[in-house]
Amino acid sequence: MPRLRLRDDDGSKTSGNAHRDAWSLAEGLFAGIRNVVSHTVAENQADEQRALEQLAAVNVLARWVDDARVVSAP
Secondary structure, three states: EEEEEOOOOOOHHHHHHHHHEEEHHHHHHHHOOHHHHHHHOOOOOOOHHHHHHHHHHHHHHHHHHOOOOOEEOO
């Protein structure tokens, strides 16, 4: 199964942290942003600024994924 590598795994904490950080960001975005409007339409009218901020957060994750290298699992 292919996997994404955000940076080369050199055994350092930095390379491990990069992968953990991306995973955590993805989980947080999914939990915090996904379908917010459909769950509380009347009380959550997202304004343009909030939408742009959410897009920026998702864009960070998308950039990391786009820059990642695909490797085959052993």
